Amino acid sequence: MNRNGVTIDETFAEAFPMKATRILITAHNLEWARHAAVAATGFATSVIACGCEAGIERELPATETPDGRPGVAVLIFAMSGKELAKQIERRVGQCVLTCPTTAVYAGIDEGEAVALGKNLRFFGDGWQTSKMIGGKRYWRVPVMDGEFVAQETTAVVKGVGGGNLLLLARDTDAALAAAEAAVAAMKTLPNVIMPFPGGVVRSGSKVGSKYPALGASTNDAFCPSLVGLAKKTELTSQTRCVMEVVIDGLTDTDVAAAMRAGMEACIELGAAKGLLRISAGNYGGKLGPFHFHLHQLLGAAA
Amino acid sequence: MSGYTLTLKAAPALRLDLRGITPTALAAMDAAAVVKLPVGHGSALVPLGEFFNVAPRSDDSLVLQGDLSRCDFIGWQMDGGTLVAEGSVGDYAGGAMKAGMLTVKGSAADLAACEMIGGTLSIDGDVGDFAASTLPGSMDGMRGGTLVVRGNAGARFGDRMRRGTALIFGDAGDFLASLMVAGTIALAGRAGAHVGYGMRRGSLVFAGAAPTVSATFVPAVAGAPVFWQLLSRDLARHGGAFGSLATRGIDRHLGDVAAGGKGELIVVR
Numbered sequence: 001m002n003r004n005g006v007t008i009d010e011t012f013a014e015a016f017p018m019k020a021t022r023i024l025i026t027a028h029n030l031e032w033a034r035h036a037a038v039a040a041t042g043f044a045t046s047v048i049a050c051g052c053e054a055g056i057e058r059e060l061p062a063t064e065t066p067d068g069r070p071g072v073a074v075l076i077f078a079m080s081g082k083e084l085a086k087q088i089e090r091r092v093g094q095c096v097l098t099c100p101t102t103a104v105y106a107g108i109d110e111g112e113a114v115a116l117g118k119n120l121r122f123f124g125d126g127w128q129t130s131k132m133i134g135g136k137r138y139w140r141v142p143v144m145d146g147e148f149v150a151q152e153t154t155a156v157v158k159g160v161g162g163g164n165l166l167l168l169a170r171d172t173d174a175a176l177a178a179a180e181a182a183v184a185a186m187k188t189l190p191n192v193i194m195p196f197p198g199g200v201v202r203s204g205s206k207v208g209s210k211y212p213a214l215g216a217s218t219n220d221a222f223c224p225s226l227v228g229l230a231k232k233t234e235l236t237s238q239t240r241c242v243m244e245v246v247i248d249g250l251t252d253t254d255v256a257a258a259m260r261a262g263m264e265a266c267i268e269l270g271a272a273k274g275l276l277r278i279s280a281g282n283y284g285g286k287l288g289p290f291h292f293h294l295h296q297l298l299g300a301a302a
Numbered sequence: 303m304s305g306y307t308l309t310l311k312a313a314p315a316l317r318l319d320l321r322g323i324t325p326t327a328l329a330a331m332d333a334a335a336v337v338k339l340p341v342g343h344g345s346a347l348v349p350l351g352e353f354f355n356v357a358p359r360s361d362d363s364l365v366l367q368g369d370l371s372r373c374d375f376i377g378w379q380m381d382g383g384t385l386v387a388e389g390s391v392g393d394y395a396g397g398a399m400k401a402g403m404l405t406v407k408g409s410a411a412d413l414a415a416c417e418m419i420g421g422t423l424s425i426d427g428d429v430g431d432f433a434a435s436t437l438p439g440s441m442d443g444m445r446g447g448t449l450v451v452r453g454n455a456g457a458r459f460g461d462r463m464r465r466g467t468a469l470i471f472g473d474a475g476d477f478l479a480s481l482m483v484a485g486t487i488a489l490a491g492r493a494g495a496h497v498g499y500g501m502r503r504g505s506l507v508f509a510g511a512a513p514t515v516s517a518t519f520v521p522a523v524a525g526a527p528v529f530w531q532l533l534s535r536d537l538a539r540h541g542g543a544f545g546s547l548a549t550r551g552i553d554r555h556l557g558d559v560a561a562g563g564k565g566e567l568i569v570v571r
Contacts, residue, residue, distance in 0.1 A: 026528075066531075068548070131505065132466075138532060
């Protein structure tokens with residue numbers, strides 16, 4: 001398949017089930033909500049070593065938050081509910097509780113409840129109080145700027161992690177432009193995050209390594225520096241730079257929509273802007289239950 | 303459908319104890335069985351049909367008609383459905399109710415909503431003393447659900463209340479929220495003396511006149527704007543004096559310091 005000079009590989013992205021939640025962080029103004037959200041979603045690019053994958057889903061106007069202040073919606077994904085609960089507690093405890101003027105609420109109501117303010121309340125050293133409002137329990141913890149308000153729990157739902165696009169381009173400028181366009185298009189959609197820096201990852205990996213201790217290693221078939229050296233390469237002298245966009249979403253439909261939007265944004269740039277090929281990462285289809293076929297995604301859009 | 307209208311034939315000579323006459327209990331019965339249900343009359347148990355005419359309804363509601371002011375325990379422990387009392391009722395209305403909607407079109411006497419656990423009790427008229435409080439001798443009062451009083455409340459409203467929300471559109475008597483453990487009481491009218499006497503936790507909202515605050519409360523230095531938005535927006539759905547709370551500022555008094563001081567009197571400006 002070729003669109004606007006861009007070759008679309010007949011392949012698919014392979015994704016995995018994850019556990020996910022959404023939390024809403026509000027603050028005195030958007031800037032401070034953003035500070036808390038950026039900190040809470042820091043060092044959360046990959047479950048391989050971060051414990052979770054997290055990102056800012058979108059910014060919320062004051063009219064959409066429980067307390068009428070501006071806020072930020074954050075999505076957090078982990079491989080198990082237990083790990084997710086641990087990550088929520090650490091990140092909210094260290095990055096939201098600490099951030100001036102913030103409050104934190106569940107962004108998903110339906111699902112298994114995990115602690116949000118439930119354990120953080122003990123920071124109040126006995127001065128904390130709880131309040132049931134409209135069927136939900138909130139904790140009020142005295143802090144130096146007044147009080148930190150946190151909903152007791154948030155809900156955990158099933159999510160989908162690891163949707164991806166590989167963007168093969170003429171050079172660094174073209175690859176960055178395509179990746180930035182794809183991420184910008186995906187960011188307009190709900191229920192997804194792109195957890196890597198700026199939404200983009202340059203160190204795509206393959207399964208396994210020559211070193212027994214490592215489960216994953218550099219994706220040599222897509223490394224331009226290894227053309228002619230590695231046993232197999234996907235690149236040519238025309239494609240000298242590859243970027244990957246990884247997408248986590250609350251459902252497979254959300255991930256598919258983000259991949260489609262990302263591809264369409266890249267294709268619009270086209271070969272003229274240096275994007276030559278779009279591919280996707282998979283493990284042969286045996287590991288992950290979710291398969292996103294690039295041709296099907298684009299066909300469904302046509 | 304399975305609802306009934308029970309119409310009081312004449313004022314009973316003694317107090318009537320209507321425990322067990324709940325929407326879910328009657329929904330499973332035919333009219334003949336309902337007529338035979340035993341109700342307390344003084345110290346005797348007498349069939350319901352001695353006092354009430356029983357008529358099936360086209361909906362699921364249970365409706366009580368007549369002057370019910372000698373009928374106690376209306377909606378006692380009710381666990382769902384809709385119960386409407388089309389007149390003033392006796393003591394313990396909605397006592398220990400767990401779920402459902404109980405509406406009293408008139409006033410309720412003492413101990414309305416005492417030890418209420420859940421559901422909604424709406425009283426168009428006044429309530430007597432000890433509404434939303436405990437059964438005599440018990441440690442915890444109202445512990446869940448919503449109580450709405452359109453008229454005035456007597457003394458000791460919310461005594462030992464532990465959880466839930468109670469709103470009074472009129473005035474409240476003395477010792478409002480005495481010994482309160484937690485929960486929320488919102489008042490549109492005036493409060494009597496000794497507001498929050500011995501309260502441990504909980505929030506009292508004064509949407510109308512500011513109360514006389516006891517010396518065992520301290521003025522709050524810090525605001526609680528986030529909490530106030532959450533609470534006021536929830537109270538606003540009840541309308542009236544509470545409808546505009548979220549747009550109004552507040553002053554808080556913390557106490558009762560004699561009982562730990564984690565409660566608050568929220569005076570709306």
